[in-house]
Amino acid sequence: MAKEKKVVRKKIKATGEMNRIMAEYFYELDNASKTGERKIAWCTSVGPAEILRSLGFLVHFPENHGAMLGATRMATDMIPEANALGYSPDICSYLTADVGAYVKGISPLTRAYKGIDGVPKPDVLVYNTNQCRDVQDWFAWYAKELNVPIMGVETHRGVGDVTGAHVESVASQMEALVPPLEEISGNTFDLEELKRVVALSKQCSDLWKQVLDTASNVPSPLTFYDGTIHMGPAVVLRGTQQAVDYYHLLLAEMNERIAQGEGAVEDESYRLYWEGMPIWGRLSAHSKLFSSLNTCVLASTYCNSWIFSAFDPDDPFRSMAKAYTELFIVRSDPAKERYVKTMLDFFKVDGVIYHDAKTCPNNSNCRYGMPQRIEEMTTLPFLTINGDLNDLRMISDEQTKTNIEAFVEQLEERKN
Numbered sequence: 187m188a189k190e191k192k193v194v195r196k197k198i199k200a201t202g203e204m205n206r207i208m209a210e211y212f213y214e215l216d217n218a219s220k221t222g223e224r225k226i227a228w229c230t231s232v233g234p235a236e237i238l239r240s241l242g243f244l245v246h247f248p249e250n251h252g253a254m255l256g257a258t259r260m261a262t263d264m265i266p267e268a269n270a271l272g273y274s275p276d277i278c279s280y281l282t283a284d285v286g287a288y289v290k291g292i293s294p295l296t297r298a299y300k301g302i303d304g305v306p307k308p309d310v311l312v313y314n315t316n317q318c319r320d321v322q323d324w325f326a327w328y329a330k331e332l333n334v335p336i337m338g339v340e341t342h343r344g345v346g347d348v349t350g351a352h353v354e355s356v357a358s359q360m361e362a363l364v365p366p367l368e369e370i371s372g373n374t375f376d377l378e379e380l381k382r383v384v385a386l387s388k389q390c391s392d393l394w395k396q397v398l399d400t401a402s403n404v405p406s407p408l409t410f411y412d413g414t415i416h417m418g419p420a421v422v423l424r425g426t427q428q429a430v431d432y433y434h435l436l437l438a439e440m441n442e443r444i445a446q447g448e449g450a451v452e453d454e455s456y457r458l459y460w461e462g463m464p465i466w467g468r469l470s471a472h473s474k475l476f477s478s479l480n481t482c483v484l485a486s487t488y489c490n491s492w493i494f495s496a497f498d499p500d501d502p503f504r505s506m507a508k509a510y511t512e513l514f515i516v517r518s519d520p521a522k523e524r525y526v527k528t529m530l531d532f533f534k535v536d537g538v539i540y541h542d543a544k545t546c547p548n549n550s551n552c553r554y555g556m557p558q559r560i561e562e563m564t565t566l567p568f569l570t571i572n573g574d575l576n577d578l579r580m581i582s583d584e585q586t587k588t589n590i591e592a593f594v595e596q597l598e599e600r601k602n
């Protein structure tokens with residue numbers, strides 16, 4: 187029987203600096219929204235943020251706001267507001283929570299940052315459908331509500347190998363965004379500036395990868411739960427020097443932990459991989475539960491999704507098109523399975539947790555036999571958790587706890 191123990195959660199020292207740069211980011215957006223001194227673009231989380239930054243826009247990411255609504259456990263109460271507008275409880279609960287919060291005039295930013303009244307007002311909405319259609323529908327609702335221009339990139343889905351044809355098609359759509367964005371921003375596009383921003387994004391991505399890769403050490407210096415918090419700058423500040431500086435700091439701390447043999451979870455006995463969306467409102471509870479079972483959930487496809495290895499400042503449009511199409515969520519099942527197998531080997535895990543997120547079929551990879559096929563390939567056991575990224579009504583805490591405890595017991599039996 188796996189024994190529960192008193193949990194000591196190791197604090198990451200760099201957290202203070204991360205909070206500082208995130209606060210700076212939100213206050214800068216808020217100031218621009220109030221004064222009109224800078225133009226603001228809203229962008230999907232894996233959208234072409236580099237083009238926007240190069241044209242002088244400050245960039246707000248509604249998915250980040252959706253995740254904040256989830257992490258603060260505000261989301262569940264917001265969702266019915268969007269349902270009343272015709273947006274089903276079965277579709278993306280980032281969308282429904284975010285739209286619902288807008289309708290109610292509520293934002294977690296107001297609670298976290300004194301003086302901020304809500305999300306910054308956009309001058310343009312830019313999406314990329316590489317992850318799902320929901321982001322386009324989400325932005326389309328705001329375009330109508332706020333009477334703001336909307337534009338974006340329609341990406342291929344279910345991609346096996348990323349070919350030259352995929353890259354050309356996405357790159358040309360990205361280039362076509364430039365003239366209307368120039369007009370909205372009031373700035374002339376400068377290729378050298380785009381190259382500079384892409385170079386910073388590439389550095390951010392490489393450092394974030396190095397941070398996440400430290401989890402391959404035994405014991406792992408970080409958990410998936412740490413990753414979901416510390417990915418903030420990679421999502422909202424990629425393309426800036428602040429994000430690069432931050433990941434240098436975080437990487438140094440992880441390397442220090444490795445040098446001292448210090449694991450994120452005390453007495454790490456079992457190592458797990460997380461596949462699917464985080465359950466934002468249960469990060470802390472699940473982190474404590476796994477730690478109490480001497481189990482480290484240490485890596486995930488989710489946190490890896492902000493690694494864009496293909497970025498090349500010398501070929502910015504084509505390399506962005508490649509990086510944003512190579513993403514896991516864009517790919518076919520065989521390509522995803524190859525990727526997950528590589529990750530399971532690299533991180534030396536004992537098993538896999540699949541999160542079947544009720545409102546995100548796009549990033550729930552356990553509905554078409556993938557866990558069973560990966561188990562056949564690797565012999566690693568898996569557990570599927572039913573839940574949701576934001577809608578806490580979709581989660582049975584008791585059932586989840588019982589299933590996780592039974593899974594860890596199964597791991598213990600396999601080791602003995």
Ligand code: SF4
Pocket residue numbers: 249278279280281317318319320321463545546547548549575
């Ligand atoms: S991938 Fe899932 S969680 Fe993300 S925006 Fe699309 S539906 Fe929502």
